[in-house]
Amino acid sequence: MMTRCGRVIVVLLILGLSVSPVSAQRAGRWTFHPQYSMVLPMSDETREFVDGFSWRGGTIDIERGATDYIAIGASFGWHVLSEENTKTSVFQSGAISGRALRHVNSVPLMVTGKIALGSRDGIQPWFGVGGGTVWIESRTESGALAAEDTNWHRIAMGEAGLRIPRDSGATITLSARYQRAFETKGLEREYVTFSVGYLLGG
Numbered sequence: 001m002m003t004r005c006g007r008v009i010v011v012l013l014i015l016g017l018s019v020s021p022v023s024a025q026r027a028g029r030w031t032f033h034p035q036y037s038m039v040l041p042m043s044d045e046t047r048e049f050v051d052g053f054s055w056r057g058g059t060i061d062i063e064r065g066a067t068d069y070i071a072i073g074a075s076f077g078w079h080v081l082s083e084e085n086t087k088t089s090v091f092q093s094g095a096i097s098g099r100a101l102r103h104v105n106s107v108p109l110m111v112t113g114k115i116a117l118g119s120r121d122g123i124q125p126w127f128g129v130g131g132g133t134v135w136i137e138s139r140t141e142s143g144a145l146a147a148e149d150t151n152w153h154r155i156a157m158g159e160a161g162l163r164i165p166r167d168s169g170a171t172i173t174l175s176a177r178y179q180r181a182f183e184t185k186g187l188e189r190e191y192v193t194f195s196v197g198y199l200l201g202g
Contacts, residue, residue, distance in 0.1 A: 026065035026120070031073075033061040033173065035197030039079045041104075042178070043190035046081075049138060050102045056080040059177075059195055061112065071114045075130055075157075079106045079179075079193060100142035104189065108134040108155050108179060116163065124163040126175075131156045134181050136189055153181035153188070163199060171199040 037057035041047045057080060063073030081104040110132035118124045134155040139148035161175030174196060181189040 026068045026071075029065050029201060031061075031063050031065070031071070031199055031201040033063065033197055033199050035059040035061070035173065035175070035195040037077065037079060037193040037195040039081055040192045040194070041081055041190070042192055043180075043188070045187075046104070046189045046191060050081045050083040050104050052081075052083050054079075054081045056082075057193055057195075059193065059197075063112070063114065068120065069116050071116075073112050073114075075108065075110045075112045077106070077108045077193070079108070079191065080104070081106075081191065100140050100145075103137070103139045103141075105137040105139075106134055106179075106181070106189065106191070107136075108132065108157075108181075110134075110155060110157060112157075120163075121165065123165075126161050126163065128159045128161075128177075129157065130159075134179075136181055136187075138187065138189075149185070149187060151184045151187060153184045155179060155181050161195075173197040173199055 035058065037059045039054040039057045041051060057078065059075065059077040059079075061073055061075045063071040065071050082102065084099065084101045110130040112128055112130035114126050114128035116124045116126040132155055134153050135150070136153055137148055137150045139146065157177055157179045159175055159177035161173055164172045164174070166172060175194075177193045177195065179191055179193065
């Protein structure tokens with residue numbers, strides 16, 4: 001999966017170089033992009049364990065401009081899902097039934113590529129892809145009982161967003177990012193993050 005994502009990033013880079021000559025405005029410059037992220041579970045397996053919208057998450061992207069339109073970088077996050085329900089949770093060490101509090105903690109570490117459209121002086125849509133690894137903890141707590149599975153997974157993501165420049169010189173961002181953690185030990189997770197951020201640098 002890393003190889004496939006890497007190929008997509010290379011294609012984006014080539015496309016950006018062909019669309020525009022290297023720009024002195026963003027080429028070679030770094031950006032720091034902290035974001036507040038909300039989390040929505042997607043797949044049946046994820047929603048079977050924990051369902052519902054979560055307000056707990058954060059994402060940080062660090063990128064370097066290749067041209068005015070292309071950026072390559074890394075992304076880090078901490079995304080949390082939690083719900084109290086009466087479902088049965090099955091773990092490698094056993095199962096817990098009855099009313100319990102269930103948590104999913106996801107910490108993705110990815111290489112990313114983004115392409116932006118339009119003028120940097122106005123609202124700019126962007127599209128991105130990424131891949132890497134993610135640490136996921138699935139935990140159930142019922143009274144004095146607790147059980148958890150923790151695994152590293154391969155992860156792939158795709159996203160779309162908007163950069164909104166302000167008169168003050170700040171740039172506000174809005175984005176949606178689909179993330180899929182592929183199966184490890186019979187477990188996989190899928191979710192979407194909806195983020196509001198603040199773009200520094202570039």
